[in-house]
Amino acid sequence: MTSFADAARSTTRALRDLFPRTPLQRNDHLSRRFGADIWLKREDLSPVRSYKLRGAWNAMRKVRAANPAQRHFVCASAGNHAQGVAFACRHFGVQGTIFMPVTTPQQKIDKTRAFGGDAVRIVLTGDYFDQTLAASQSFCAEKGAHFLSPFDDEDVIEGQASVAVELLDQLGRAPDLVILPVGGGGLASGVTAYLRAEAPQTAFRFVEPLGGASLTAALQAAEPVKLKTVNSFVDGAAVARLGDKTFAHLSWIRPEEVLLAPEDRICVTMLDMLNVEGIVLEPAGALSVDVLPELAEEIAGKTVVCITSGGNFDFERLPEVKERAQRYSGVKKYFILRMPQRPGALKEFLAMLGPEDDIARFEYLKKSARNFGSVLIGIETARAENFAALFAQLDAAAFAYRDITRDEILAEFLI
Known part of the structure; x- marks a missing residue:
């Protein structure tokens, strides 16, 4: 053996x-x-x-060796597996039907089509991959095609x-x-x-x-x-x-x-x-x-x-x-600032910024004529430790603020 x-x-x-x-x-x-x-x-x-091309090609090669009459292969993928299957289909001169979610970026669709050429047909279906997978497997059974798993296959491995x-x-x-x-x-x-x-x-x-x-x-x-x-x-x-x-x-x-x-x-x-x-x-x-x-x-x-x-x-x-990297590294933060509605308040805040600080986002969130208005502020800086100095000045001046950089719910709606 x-x-x-x-x-x-x-x-x-x-x-x-x-x-x-x-x-x-x-x-x-x-x-x-x-x-x-x-x-x-x-x-x-x-x-x-x-x-991914390696496993897709090997699985297709093995299937065709065991059953030369099999000339139709199906997969479900929004990325690299789809491109590998498309490339292999064109290499072997067989038909490929590639199911991709409707939400797949056009760049990935275009690359898959480029690798497969006339050998592949792309079907966009389902908002989520589970829906796409179910559709591909149903189609595969109906057409008598061979389903190529992206990983759970001994020949792919x-x-x-x-x-x-x-x-x-x-x-x-x-x-x-x-x-x-x-x-x-x-x-x-x-x-x-x-x-x-x-x-x-x-x-x-x-x-x-x-x-x-x-x-x-x-x-x-x-x-x-x-x-x-x-x-x-x-x-x-x-x-x-x-x-x-x-x-x-x-x-x-x-x-x-x-x-x-x-x-x-x-x-x-x-x-x-x-x-x-x-x-x-x-x-x-x-x-x-x-x-x-x-x-x-x-x-x-x-x-x-x-x-x-x-x-x-x-x-x-x-x-x-870049945005996610800056936030993780601590050189970019977002916070809600409670700004007093009085002359000079904004100028007072701006004076607190250091020479390496830059305003990347500034948006008033005030909805009514109150004494304080909320401001969404994004600050980029050269070094993460600069924020300690800024926050210390805000505290000393009794400016109320809330750091929402890592607040997933608020960040999703506001940033």
């Missing part, structure tokens, strides 16, 4: 007909910062800018294992630590299955977005469970339920090996990689780099590989990413 490692190597060799291996690059900036030997496995540089085959060959030795992003678990399942067999001394850390911790929930319950709510910002890893097959591959993980990355902190990492290194990462693609500060003591002097899993980032989201 062929071992998983042998099958993964065979798949990797066959994959070379599709695209060359993605780079494994030593990152000097991160290596100096953390006193470690840090390498990035650049899955953001695949033909579809994510690793085997395809994602090619990432590990490549990185071990490229590095030429076993890394001390591999850091993996986790959504549905397909990438983590494939990479760990291969490296546990071929490089048993290598340790792992797994990273989930704080608002989509499906692996953490599954480990706690000893089985996959559906999260009640999911924050969709890290769209490439915001999965409500880990797969059954992927959990079978990952159930050995200790809870302390899983780290949670706050969505706003991921924005800081994305901007750092863009501004310092010129590397464009989507939120899910930045997960493995984002947790390096938490692991600083552990990784010092060691060889670490971070899987940068994707770079499908719509630059129309850049203002949002």
Whole structure:
């Protein structure tokens, strides 16, 4: 019987007909910062800018080998899996029907169509992914097509294992630590299955977005469970339920090996990689780099590989990413100021601002002729500690204010 490692190597060799291996690059900036030997496995540089092509292509290849008459494949995805399936459909010359939520950004729809060309048809249905998934599976059964899961499929897992085959060959030795992003678990399942067999001394850390911790929930319950709510910002890893097959591959993980990355902190990492290194990462693609500060003591002097899993980032989201990064870093705050309705009050407030403070938002919220009016104010500054001086002056002048920067409900309506 062929071992998983042998099958993964065979798949990797066959994959070379599709695209060359993605780079494994030593990152000097991160290596100096953390006193470690840090390498990035650049899955953001695949033909579809994510690793998803590997699993989709391998699953399609296996299905066609077993049943050459199967020429219709279906998937449900709003992102990287859709693009991988589209690319693979065009490669094999088969028909693909790709279901996407109605709310999918036009940029992702256009990219999927570009990769698939005439080989794919895109169906927009459902406001939420669960509705889209149900529609795709119903269509698949009706048409006798083959449904391609984004992660919960053994052939998909085997395809994602090619990432590990490549990185071990490229590095030429076993890394001390591999850091993996986790959504549905397909990438983590494939990479760990291969490296546990071929490089048993290598340790792992797994990273989930704080608002989509499906692996953490599954480990706690000893089985996959559906999260009640999911924050969709890290769209490439915001999965409500880990797969059954992927959990079978990952159930050995200790809870302390899983780290949670706050969505706003991921924005800081994305901007750092863009501004310092010129590397464009989507939120899910930045997960493995984002947790390096938490692991600083552990990784010092060691060889670490971070899987940068994707770079499908719509630059129309850049203002949002910058805003969230500033708020997380403490250099931008929003507050409601209770402004006295008297001559000179506004001038008095403005005089409190320092040379590094800038007003980014100023909006009167006064609704009636009262002695005080509420003002929504957004302040940007160069250093987070500048706010302490501003707030001290406000307190001394008896200006009433409320910091709403991290008040999710008020921020949603006002900011």
